[in-house]
Amino acid sequence: MEKLARAHVLVCGGTGCSSSGSKIIIPALREKLQAKGMEDEVRVVETGCHGLCEMGPLVIVYPEGVFYVRVKPEDVDEIVETHLVKGRTITRLLYREATTLETVPGYDKIAFYKKQKRYALANCGHINPESLEEYIGADGYEGLAKALDMTPEAVIEEIKASGLRGRGGGGFPTGLKWQFTRAASGDKKYVICNADEGDPGAFMDRSVLEGDPHRIIEGMAVCGYAIGSDEGYIYCRAEYPLAIKRLRNAIAQAREAGLLGEGILSGKFNFDLHIKEGAGAFVCGEETALMASIEGRRGMPRPRPPFPANSGLWGKPTNINNVETFANVPSIMRDGAGYFASQGTETSKGTKVFALTGKINNTGLAEVPMGITMREIIYEIGGGISDGRNFKAVQIGGPSGGCLPESLLDLPIDYESLTRAGAMMGSGGLVVMDETTCMVDVARYFLNFTQDESCGKCTPCREGTKRMLEILNRICEGMGKEEDIPLLENLAKSIKGASLCALGQTAPNPVLSTLSFFRDEYEAHIREHRCPAGACAALIGYTITDKCRGCGLCKKACPAGAISGETKNVHVIDKKTCVRCGECQAKCPFNAIDKS
C-alpha cells in the first residue's frame, strides 16, 4: 500500500494560475521535497480552478487548509522549510481581505468563499482533474449508476422536479427539453454539450471542463440514457487547449473503466463521446449554427422550428445543453432533486456560476444560489470596487445582456427578474464598472463585438448592427445629433423583431439598457460634447494650470510632442497635436494638469 501522505499541497493548475506561474511552482515544489527526502510524506496535487484567479497562483496546504496566494517560485523553499517541515504558517503569503486588510489563514474563512454555494464547482480545485479515482472519491459516477437503475422516464421526472434550467443563456427547463427529445421519433439520437463559451470575459465553462471533466461526461451519459441516445459530441472552442486535453484524457479513462462505450456498468446501455473543436466564432454557440459546424458546414443559424429535439444533428433528434447545465446533473441524480430544488427562487432553482470581472477587487469565479442580490456578489464576494472608486453599473449577460445601475443592486437575481430589468442571465458574465467608465462607450464596445461576430446571413442583424455602431461611434466622437437617440431606439426595435437568431434579437440590449438607465450620459455627449466619465478620448482635453513648476517631465512623457515650455516656466499643451492619452497627467509630480 502507498504510504499515507501526511500533507497534501494543492496547486491550482487552471488557465488563470498557470499563466501567472503555477506551472513552475509545481516542479519546484517536487524538487525541493525530494531534496529533503519528503516526497513520500507530502503529496503535490495539481488541481483545477479555485475561482480566486486575481490572487493566483494559489497554493493550499492540507491538513490545515492554509490558503497561500500569489506564490512565486522563490517562495517554494520557505513553504517547504517553514510550513511543511516545521508546521508554521507563513503569514506574508496569506490572503488579505480587500475590505478589512486582515490576513485570513483558512480557505473556508475567506469572504470570497463564505457566501458561495459550490455545487457545479464542488470539485474544482479540490481534486486532481486527471484522475478518475479522485472523481470517484468525490462521489463521481454514482449519479449515473443510480440513473441506470431507474427507467429513462423516471430520470427525466427527477430532472424536471429539480427545476434545473439551461445555463447557456435561454433558461429553458432542462427536463422538458429531454422529454421532447425522448418523445421525438427516430432510431438515432444525439447528445451535444455546448462548450463554445463565446461571451467576452466568461470562463465558467472552461473552469468546469478543466477542473472536473468527468462531471460533464457523467452528465451527458445520464442524458443519453434518458433520451435514448448512444452518441454524444462536446463542441469546445479550440482556444481552450487545456480543457480539450483534460476532456480527452477523461474520456479515455472512462472508456477503459467501462463508464463509456458498450455495456456501461455491465448493463445494456451504450454511450460514447466525441470532441469537436470549434474555431471560436461567437455565433457557433447558437445551437443550430453549432450543429452545422459539427456537420462540417459553415456555422450559420437556421430558423427554428424545427427544433433540435426533433431535427438536429444530421437531421436526427438532438438534445443540446450547456456545460454548466450538464455539470449539475450528476449531483441531482445522486442526491435526488430535493436539495437542488430547495435552493434559489420560485422560478429559478439551484445555483449559478458567475465570472466576475472589471473594476472589482476579487475578480474570479463565484457560484452562488439563485436569488442572491447583486450587492452581495459585488461587495461581499467581490470585495467591492477597486482603487476606492464608486460603483456605477454592472453589465450582466454579455453581449445580449444589459447594464444595471446602483438602484437595482438589491434585486434578487433570477432569470425573470433580470429580464424584467432589461438585462438577462445570459451565461453568467458580470462586468463591474466604476465612475470612470463611460456608458455610451460600453454600449459601443458590446455592439462592436456583436457587429463583428454577426454571421451576415440575415439583413437586420448584418446591416442594422452596423448602422447602430456608426451612430454610437459618432456620439463618442462628439458628433452625435439630437435625433440619434430616437434613431437608435427605432433601429433597435427593428433588429430585435426581425433578426433570424438570438444574436441579432438581443444585440441591441446593451444600447437599450444604457439608454434607459444612463440616458443623461448620451445627452451630455450629444448636447454638450462632454463625456461625464472622462473616458471618450475625443471629448476630453488636458490643460496645465499655474501649479506647474516647469520640471519638464510632462514634455518628456508626451508621445505626440504636444507640450512646450522653458524649464522653470509654466508649460502649455497644444490642443491640436494632443492625442489625449493622459500620460502627462500621470507623470506630473505637482498635480498641475487638469482633465476636462
Next chain:
Amino acid sequence: MNIKNLADLRRIKEQVKSETSSRRENETQIIVGMGTCGIAAGARAVMMAVLDEVTKRSLRNVSVMQTGCIGMCQKEPLVDVVRPGEPRITYGNVKPEDIPRIVSDHLVNGRVVSDLVVARL
C-alpha cells in the same frame, strides 16, 4: 480497471477517501514536534514511524501534523495526541518503537500510554 456496478464505485471511493484524508483537518490528531530541537533528537524517524503506522491501520479520520519547538527541548522528540473532547496528551523522549503503542492504545482506543506522558493540557 473495470467498474461493473455501484459496489465497485463505492469500493474505489472508500480507498480514495482514505488516501485523501489529509485534505481535511480531522478532530483526531497526532502531532510531532519538528522544531530544530525535535529534528536533532530524531523526530524525522518518529514522523516516519507515525506515517507507517497510520497507513498500516488505514486510519481514515486522523490528521498527522507537525509543530515547532514548544520549549521542552530536553524531552524531544515530543508527540502529542488529540482526541475530540479529551485532554491533549504530550509524550516525551519518543522513539520510533514507541509509536505502535501510542497509536493503537491511545489514538485508536483512547487509553493513555502513562509511562511516556510528560504533560497533559
